[in-house]
Structures are given as C-alpha cells and as structure tokens.
Amino acid sequence: MGRMKSKLCRLLRMDLSVKAADKVRLHLGCDKDYWKGWVNIDVDPAADCDLCVDFMRIGEFFAAQSVSEAAMIHSLSYLSLWQARDLFSELFRLMTPSGKLVIELPDLAKCAQAALARENDLDNYIEAVRGIYAFDIAQLKQRRTYIPYAFGWSSWHLELELKRVGFQAVIIGEPQTHGARRWRDTRVEAVR
Secondary structure (H helix, E strand, O other): OHHHHHHHHHHHHOOHHHHHHHOEEEEEOOOOOOOOOOEEEEOOOOOOOOEEOOHHHHHHOOOOOOEEEEEEEOOHHHOOHHHHHHHHHHHHHHEEEEEEEEEEEEEHHHHHHHHHOOOOOHHHHHHHHHHHHOOOHHHHHOOOOOOOOOOOEOHHHHHHHHHHHOOEEEEEEOOOOHHHOOOOEEEEEEEO
16 A cells, blocks of 8 residues: 555656646556656556556546547556446546547457467467467466456457547557567557
8 A cells, every 4th residue: 555655646746737738648557667758557556657546547637638648558458348448438538639549459350360370380379379368478487377358459449449439530550569569469549
C-alpha cells in the first residue's frame, strides 16, 4: 500500500493545471518503460509509473477532453472484451477533439496464420503462439508463472470497436515497438 500511495502522490504533485494547457498524454500499461512528458499508468505497484491504478479508474483522475494522446503498447490484451469496450468509451470521453489513441499489440489473425504455417518448426511455432498468450521465452524455460492475455485482437475487430464508440480516421499500420514484428504485431491509430 505504501508504494501505491507514493505513486499516487507522485501524480498529485504533478502540476496538472500546467499539463492542461499542453494537454495530458497518457501511457497506459507502462510497466518499466517510463516515458518522460507522459503520465505513466500501470496497475502493477512494481511498475515505473506516475499513477498505480486500474485503467477502469482513469476517469477519476482526468477531466473530460483533457487528454490529447493516449498510448497502449502491448497492454490492451490484458483486459477482457467488456473492460476494453468500457475503456474505449472512457478514453473517447477524456480525449480532446482530434486527440489520438495509439495501440500496438499482437494481432490474433497474424499470430494464428503464423502458427498454422509453422507446422514441424517448433521454435517459430512457439514464437507465434506466445503472441497469443503473452509469455516470455525466459518464463517458459524457467517455468515461471505469467499472466496470460485475457482477449485477442485482430486489427479489423479493433477498428470496428473504436469506431463504434466514436473514434474517427482509424488507421491500421506497421508496429514500431517490440522489435517491430510486422509478421505478428499491429499498430492502430485512432483520432477522436
């Protein structure tokens, strides 16, 4: 509890009135990847974040139309479908007009195609399957427990869900993070 309180205090010490002029940028699911100039948010108290809170509660900390950009890099799939839908609606409410949401994640369709094409090629098959379940090769070798993804997203499905809540100009593109695994991952950018 003490660590969570200190992270909440770190956010409260930030001058959000100054950020409001520049508009707030949210890095949702930051883990150990701290982005300077962003409000880094994660539910894990061990993460290097400004705010340790469940994504479902971000509306308690930020005003409507105060967020100019939000990024979720390999974090969306840890949410169930209903949680993701609720989050999309909340992000739409929090974002400024023309605010941008960026999501990168393993694309379920790409992972499935890659896995099916890797019969008798164990290493590449496992690499494709780990995009569906979110385990690291080190976790597998060391028999460490991991938190699997709660839901799998294909780019077309993610586009439809974002448009359903009101996002416009949804663009499906090539990944720019996590080794830019084009054969496995997808980048989706949506504008409010």
